[in-house]
Amino acid sequence: MLEKNNNCPSEKSISVEKIAVASLPTQMGNFKIAGYRSKTSSEEFIVLFKGDLQRNVPTLVRIHSQCLTGDVFGSIKCDCGPQLRRAMEMIEEEGRGAIVYQQQEGRGIGIVNKIRAYALQDEGADTIEANEKLGFAIDARNYQQCAEILFDLGLCKVRVMTNNPDKLKALKNAGLQIIERVPIEVKAQEPAAHYLRIKKEKMGHLLEFDD
Numbered sequence: 001m002l003e004k005n006n007n008c009p010s011e012k013s014i015s016v017e018k019i020a021v022a023s024l025p026t027q028m029g030n031f032k033i034a035g036y037r038s039k040t041s042s043e044e045f046i047v048l049f050k051g052d053l054q055r056n057v058p059t060l061v062r063i064h065s066q067c068l069t070g071d072v073f074g075s076i077k078c079d080c081g082p083q084l085r086r087a088m089e090m091i092e093e094e095g096r097g098a099i100v101y102q103q104q105e106g107r108g109i110g111i112v113n114k115i116r117a118y119a120l121q122d123e124g125a126d127t128i129e130a131n132e133k134l135g136f137a138i139d140a141r142n143y144q145q146c147a148e149i150l151f152d153l154g155l156c157k158v159r160v161m162t163n164n165p166d167k168l169k170a171l172k173n174a175g176l177q178i179i180e181r182v183p184i185e186v187k188a189q190e191p192a193a194h195y196l197r198i199k200k201e202k203m204g205h206l207l208e209f210d211d
Contacts, residue, residue, distance in 0.1 A: 051096030
């Protein structure tokens with residue numbers, strides 16, 4: 001039986017439910033895939049995970065926000081697709097870990113509005129300016145239920161694969177014990193390099209490359 005951790009929420013406080021789990025062989029390795037639904041909204045989540053997930057074993061995790069253009073179509077305007085694949089490779093190498101795939105496209109504005117933002121970027125706006133011109137927040141994502149999914153998988157101590165300090169803060173506030181931030185940088189050329197510079201300069205992302 002798993003040891004109880006006072007920082008972990010009780011079952012009553014978890015507002016997501018696991019719907020199904022299946023095997024998923026991939027080019028990066030063999031994973032399990034689980035589907036979750038929110039109990040408080042229409043949002044759905046996908047989780048890729050593998051290995052023996054235990055509360056007291058610091059475990060690699062990533063919260064990856066859906067990026068249809070990068071993850072599926074191979075866009076080089078961002079680093080999202082390569083980051084997702086690298087996270088899968090790192091978990092495969094480790095033999096244990098989880099990726100919560102959050103369906104909040106375009107930092108929470110949706111795919112159609114993201115394309116509207118892309119159109120503004122074609123005219124010279126950066127990613128932040130485009131969102132603001134459309135009347136949206138720079139980043140409208142919420143990670144509470146992502147954290148709850150990690151708790152539901154049996155995790156409390158995590159090594160978070162991210163460059164985003166806001167994500168670290170949100171997961172910590174949700175009750176996860178963050179043992180380590182694991183940088184996840186991939187080689188990027190223009191236009192993705194410009195996108196990353198904006199993240200570093202205007203959003204405070206923890207990126208190591210030189211401007």
